[in-house]
Amino acid sequence: xxxxxxxxxxxxxxxxxxxxxxxxxxxxxxxxxxxxxxxxxxxxxxxxxxxxxxxxxxxxxxxxxxxxxxxxxxxxxxxxxxxxxxxxxxxxxxxxxxxxxxxxxxxxxxxxxxxxxxxxxxxxxxxxxxxxxxxxxxxxxxxxxxxxxxxxxxxxxxxxxxxxxxxxxxxxxxxxxxxxxxxxxxxxxxxxxxxxxxxxxxxxxxxxxxxxxxxxxx
Amino acid sequence: xxxxxxxxxxxxxxxxxxxxxxxxxxxxxxxxxxxxxxxxxxxxxxxxxxxxxxxxxxxxxxxxxxxxxxxxxxxxxxxxxxxxxxxxxxxxxxxxxxxxxxxxxxxxxxxxxxxxxxxxxxxxxxxxxxx
Numbered sequence: 414x415x416x417x418x419x420x421x422x423x424x425x426x427x428x429x430x431x432x433x434x435x436x437x438x439x440x441x442x443x444x445x446x447x448x449x450x451x452x453x454x455x456x457x458x459x460x461x462x463x464x465x466x467x468x469x470x471x472x473x474x475x476x477x478x479x480x481x482x483x484x485x486x487x488x489x490x491x492x493x494x495x496x497x498x499x500x501x502x503x504x505x506x507x508x509x510x511x512x513x514x515x516x517x518x519x520x521x522x523x524x525x526x527x528x529x530x531x532x533x534x535x536x537x538x539x540x541x542x543x544x545x546x547x548x549x550x551x552x553x554x555x556x557x558x559x560x561x562x563x564x565x566x567x568x569x570x571x572x573x574x575x576x577x578x579x580x581x582x583x584x585x586x587x588x589x590x591x592x593x594x595x596x597x598x599x600x601x602x603x604x605x606x607x608x609x610x611x612x613x614x615x616x617x618x619x620x621x622x623x624x625x626x627x628x629x630x631x
Numbered sequence: 632x633x634x635x636x637x638x639x640x641x642x643x644x645x646x647x648x649x650x651x652x653x654x655x656x657x658x659x660x661x662x663x664x665x666x667x668x669x670x671x672x673x674x675x676x677x678x679x680x681x682x683x684x685x686x687x688x689x690x691x692x693x694x695x696x697x698x699x700x701x702x703x704x705x706x707x708x709x710x711x712x713x714x715x716x717x718x719x720x721x722x723x724x725x726x727x728x729x730x731x732x733x734x735x736x737x738x739x740x741x742x743x744x745x746x747x748x749x750x751x752x753x754x755x756x757x758x759x760x761x762x
Contacts, residue, residue, distance in 0.1 A: 545709030
């Protein structure tokens, strides 16, 4: 900014002091706005999108469709990004190269990003805090079964396959369709799909669990 | 899958409880814990979308920041500390590209920071008239 420092006298003066990273971000954002490189409204929209509009409900719809429609499932396995876009979920900056991983009675898939936090934003939104933690990233590789136990998941003698996401490829899991769900609609199926079941650290809810949830909250 | 050489080390015995505690503490919508995290996130995505850099370039910087911290034995909880890495990665990329200068950023940080103490010389021409 070249027009001096008069804005010092603005209302920011009277706000609570900002934390150090908050100051840095604010300064950076101001400079980028002045240079015409970002637009504050576009930033607001991005935050709103990732806080509220994009999240695991998107992925749940994809999985439910794959459970209900074998042809869709084939397309999803062949070209995940395209099949996801079919449902109206555009790829984010991280979403161009995606692979859907099929759990089977003999195989359990687990997704991690060992180096940072690559994650299939377009279907799952932004990753949970633990996904980015050193503990998760290390133990998914070093002791995946122990890690699954930590999440309360016993996969028995299934093979556990760990997939390391990167900027080249992001993964998400198509969990096995729970038993006794033949009569459910696609919407009802989607309600069974949890975020963790698409990361591989959980399983979908059973219809009875889902009904209990909807009934008495406990 | 065989262990990857670059995978960070962590004490396996603490992992399970840590993870459950972390997962349980999270409200379903808690994507960002502090507003600045959301702004830092959005600035990086917006600049990538308008072609200022490719996502992979930013990503590499983020990987470097996290690796550098973990080499010193520090662990990342994946919360606010993660977005500190994110912000450092972004600033480093913008400085390397000459998009934002080191000096101008420092100067601006000083401006948006807490109000200067009363003896600060700038207090002399407060209210900005004449000068």
